Amino acid sequence: MDLAPDSATVRGLIFNAVFKLVKQHHGDAASNELRATVSKKPLVDFFSYSARDFLQVLYQAAELLAPQYGSHESAIRACGAAAVGGFFDSGVGRTLTHIIGKGDPKRLFSSAPTAYSTTVSYGQREYALLGERKLRLRFTGDMQPVEFHQGLLEAALQGIGCQGRIEVQRRGLDAADYIIEW
Template sequence: MPTDKNDLAQRIAICKPEDTVRGFIFKSVYGLVEQRMGNTGVDRLLQQLRVNKLPVDFFSYPSADFLRLLYTASDMLEPYYPSVEEAIRACGAATVTGFFKSYVGNTLVKLIGMNDPKRLFSSVDTVYSTLVSYGKRSYEDLGPTRYRLDFQGDMQPVYFHEGAHREALRVMRGNGTVTGTVLTLNHAQYLHEYT
């Protein structure tokens, strides 16, 4: 089943002109399409989006453009995943891989190490502010292996962040679950649990 275009339109409608996403986040999604579908998939995606070239890693681009990319790529990737929601999660996971390979992500890993998700995610607002220009995020400790993140003013779908956060836990701990709860269109909470 394809992505919900009404949901996409609502998310684009709440984007402000100053809401931006770094280019390497875009490129991570293009990279996933290339991995699954080859260069012809990327060419088809660029044509559908009417884009002539790939973004530059550390330039900032409109969040509405990223939403269009995310939903179009997820539709194209759906045959490779059990559902379109899983395709969106895969796009989120791909952005984490791109982040950890980036200069900013690589530097962050060197500063905090790779074994403590709480250390990384307790600075969630700072980390995300290097990636996007919108939203406010907070961290709540819930015990030795649990915490909750609160994302306000973030127009990305909950599945996207679930995929990104699960991949971060996998990279750091090898396991863990992330359960997103939608509160409003641009407000969600994410419960992280790991062993």
Template sequence: MSFPLDDLEQRIALTRPGDTVRGLSFAAVLRLVHQRLGRDAAERLRAPLMQRSPVDFFSYPAVDFLRLLAFASEALQPEFGTRDAALRACGQAIVGTFFESTVGQTLLRLTSGGGDPKRLYSNAPASYSTAVSYGQREYQALGDKRVRLLFKGDLLPVEVHEGILMGPLTAVHREGSVRGSERCLGDSEFIIEWT
């Protein structure tokens, strides 16, 4: 499922005043655009949304982040082949930036003991609640190497979350898959499996 501009308007309609996203997510997407398309392209995406570069732990309007994702995925599509792949790359950039941060490094040290991704995924609801002010997430273990995450009232496209949720597997050097499905706009399910 791609993220066309009409989907953007539907997602914006779901937002409430006060829905926010941390600056780290903005910075990660802008950094990806800068790396792939150059500084000018990143500046063209940032300028209409904010006067200066985002600060990682400041909160910014979710509406602006949705716009950034829509336009970044459109700009990055030629680099990644499809808009869906570009959205996943944005998600991977977000989680990669998070795991590079002091907070992310601490979380990895505390939860990745023994290389078990389940410990990282069990913290996903709390991690998401520090990154965004909206929605609810629920973790369910489905076996030794399989978990489900349920998202309710979430604003982002499934593909962005697929990219984000691959991050813990990458961080603990595990092969696996993340399959997301949108039940309805704003409600999604993710099945994560690994070897």
């Protein structure tokens, strides 16, 4: 939480994906109670909200979801997967998948720096191709747990119809490399 400056924001879409995942496992009451920790009203997908609030929501959701997923880390990965799953289910996500095409991770992840910058107001992301079926996304100045991004990136691969793996190389408290192979 200390890494998150007051000015750091996250789009409501990411919050709402976590609320939806909690609802799937624990019902409306638990989801509404979690949302009430940051707002009395529903959050709008494309409005920006405090990243500190999101971290609070994420860790509370992980606490609730850990029994279903086996650990807090796995629950955080599931929240990341839910965030991208909600995106791929949206009209914008379906359009993006159509433009990118199925089975083209290089094309998808080359756009990751731009996609992330439209979703959060902090950090930098860099794309580097490491081989025919391998690439690296480098995140710097990012306060989300690496498990969140790992789950998100795994779900993004699945969203375009690819099987693969994400290796995380931590570079500090707010920096990590995500090596993606398929």
